[in-house]
Amino acid sequence: MVHEWALAEGVCKYVASVAKGKRLRRVRIALGELQSIDENVFRFALTELLKTQGFEVDEDVVEFVARYAVLQCRRCGHSWGLGETGLSEEEREAVHFIPEVIHAYTSCPKCGSRDFEVVEGRSVEILEVLWDDSVEDAIT
Amino acid sequence: MTQWKTLSRDPRRLVIEERLKSVRRVVPVMSPKGGVGKTVMSALTALTLAEKGLRIGILDLDVTNPSIHLALGVDSRLKPSEERGVIPPEVWGVRVMSVAYYSEGNPLPLRGFELVDVVREVLAITVWGALDYLIVDTPPGMSDVFMEVLNNVRRVEPLVVTTPSPLSLKPVKSLLKILREVGVPVLGLVENMSDRPSEHVLSLCREYGVRYLGNVPNDPFLNASVGDVDTMRRTQAFRRVEELLRAQELLR
Ligand SMILES: Nc1ncnc2c1ncn2[C@@H]1O[C@H](COP(=O)(O)OP(=O)(O)O)[C@@H](O)[C@H]1O
Ligand SMILES: [Mg+2]
Ligand SMILES: [Zn+2]
Numbered sequence: 357m358v359h360e361w362a363l364a365e366g367v368c369k370y371v372a373s374v375a376k377g378k379r380l381r382r383v384r385i386a387l388g389e390l391q392s393i394d395e396n397v398f399r400f401a402l403t404e405l406l407k408t409q410g411f412e413v414d415e416d417v418v419e420f421v422a423r424y425a426v427l428q429c430r431r432c433g434h435s436w437g438l439g440e441t442g443l444s445e446e447e448r449e450a451v452h453f454i455p456e457v458i459h460a461y462t463s464c465p466k467c468g469s470r471d472f473e474v475v476e477g478r479s480v481e482i483l484e485v486l487w488d489d490s491v492e493d494a495i496t
Numbered sequence: 497m498t499q500w501k502t503l504s505r506d507p508r509r510l511v512i513e514e515r516l517k518s519v520r521r522v523v524p525v526m527s528p529k530g531g532v533g534k535t536v537m538s539a540l541t542a543l544t545l546a547e548k549g550l551r552i553g554i555l556d557l558d559v560t561n562p563s564i565h566l567a568l569g570v571d572s573r574l575k576p577s578e579e580r581g582v583i584p585p586e587v588w589g590v591r592v593m594s595v596a597y598y599s600e601g602n603p604l605p606l607r608g609f610e611l612v613d614v615v616r617e618v619l620a621i622t623v624w625g626a627l628d629y630l631i632v633d634t635p636p637g638m639s640d641v642f643m644e645v646l647n648n649v650r651r652v653e654p655l656v657v658t659t660p661s662p663l664s665l666k667p668v669k670s671l672l673k674i675l676r677e678v679g680v681p682v683l684g685l686v687e688n689m690s691d692r693p694s695e696h697v698l699s700l701c702r703e704y705g706v707r708y709l710g711n712v713p714n715d716p717f718l719n720a721s722v723g724d725v726d727t728m729r730r731t732q733a734f735r736r737v738e739e740l741l742r743a744q745e746l747l748r
Contacts, residue, residue, distance in 0.1 A: 362581035362621045365514065366507030373510070450598040453582065453621065456559075456614045457595065460602035470605050478613070482507060 359453060360393055363480050364401035371485055372409045378487035380406070380417050388477040389425040389438055390455040392448060398480075425477030429464035435475070436465055455479055508620035512648050515581070515619060518626040519553070523683055524645050527657040528667035530636035533688035536718065537657050538633035539567040540737040543725065546589035550628040553584065556594035557645065558635040559614050560606055565596045569723040572601070581623035588725050593622050608640040615644040631655075638671065646678060653683040656706070660687060660694040672704040684709040684744060686737075710740040 371383055383402070387393045399420075403413045425438040441462040443451065451458045455478045463470045516522065525538040538554060546552040556564035564570075568587050575597055576582040584593040595604070595614060606614070624630060632649075635641050645652060654675060658668045668685075675682055684707040687697045691713050701708040715733035728734055 359578055359580075359582055359621050362511065362623070363507070365580075366509075366511040366620060369510035369514075370507045450600065454595055454598050454614055454617050456606055456610045456617075457598045457604060459606060459610075460599035460604045470603065471607075479617075480507065 360397040361401045361405075363391075363393070364398055364405055367402055367480065367482055368405035368409060370482055371406060371411070374485055375411075375487040377410070380411050380413060381486040381488070382417055382419055382484065383482070383486075384419045384421065384484040386421045386423045386481040386483050388423045388455070388479045388481070390451050390458060390474065390477055391479050392452040393480065395420055421483065423477040423481075426475040427458075428473050428475045429467060429469055430471045430473055431469035432464060432467040434464055434466040438477075440465060506616065508616040509648060512616070512619045513650060515622060515624065516630070516649065519624055519630045520628050522630045522632065522649055522652045524557075524632040524634050524649075524652055524654050525657060526634050526642070526654045526671060527664065528636060528638050528671050529658075529664040532657050532659045532664050533686075533712070534636075534657050535563050535567055535633050536722075536733070537655065537686055537688065537712075537737070538631050539564060540728070540734055541655070541741065542590045542629075542631045543568075543588055543729070544734075544738045544741055545629055545631075551626055552589065553591040553593065553624050553627045553630045555618070555622070555630060555632045556592075556596065557615060557618075557632055557641050559595050559611055559641065560604055561635065562594045562596040562599070564592060564633050565594050567722055568592060569725055570594075570596075576622075579623065582621045583623050583625075591624060591627070593618065593624075611640045612644055615641055616648065619648060638667075638674065646680065653681055655683045655709075656685040657688050658685065658697060660690045660697060662696075665696060665700060669700060669704075672700070672706060676704060682706045686740065687711040689714040707744070709744055710736075712736045712740070 399418050402418055406413050428435040443461055447461045459470050464472055525534045527534050542552050542554040554564055556562045570587050570592055574585045576584050584591040656668060658664045685701055686709050690711040693711050698708055712733055715731050718731050718733045721727040721731050
């Protein structure tokens, strides 16, 4: 699952765009269950990429928050998790590239609709970038 | 409700440019009307350009109804490989990227903002490498995907397809108007399923200063050949597209 690198590149570009030349304290990132990101690969990729942008990256700078997937039906309101979908290994693999293809493999367990929303846990999201003593960009 | 991510904070948008850095020209094939031949034109154009030795990619952004893989007869066992992103497999000399690799022929109904996510995701993870042309097959309508292409991809040069029918031409006029408003240069217009150039198509081109590439006749053998590239190459439609591209010096 080397596409972690592609996603890390976006995060790195964002960090560089807000904190270039600064000393990084923390980069906090939410990892959505649907993208099944390998934390170690992602951390390694992001750290390496940040170094190429001139950042010093201490051990504890990159922090992950796991976000479980919450699916909610737009037709009947029922809400459920990834565990209940019974997706196969290959289907999970497909979903990890393009999370929206989950609509190709599962539907609401209550009413059968594919018109459900991924309320939480879709993808990689930047929550916070902190540098020096300044706090910037706290979103959650 | 899903929140719209502010543009600068969506990390994917920042890598899209990087991914397209070595792509010389991006040509979305557009027409607001369905069934006028966008997919066929995308496929024939890509095949023709690749045959001439150019480095070609094709991206199917008709996400809920992907069909480029069908038109090109892409083996359903083929999948992109992974190397710091996703590398599309090459078919007939064309690097083909489609959500169909991941939806596997299942129905994929999506809301507009979900389409936005798909478009950004695909553009952000696909590693094209060096290309002369990236042909983008687009869905009908002037909605989410259309706007994502215009907003996220720099330097697009749409190829506009129409039939002579007023039902196609009217929406195409709106399209040309919008493209002009945002300063997007049109590569040219193809009049498809038409035995001869129509006066009202020509006059629309004059009005908008758009290059009229030519007409492609209605070819009764085309449908039967779809998915079988060798047979498709022998159709009149294919030869005609080749002719138009050569005449317009797009083959470089
Ligand atoms: N020049 C042509 N001659 C005959 N059939 C054509 C021609 N161009 C397109 N078609 C057929 O018309 C239908 C619609 O074409 P398609 O490319 O799918 O349109 P779009 O992508 O604009 O919706 C398809 O069945 C296609 O094979
Ligand atoms: Mg089409
Ligand atoms: Zn339901």
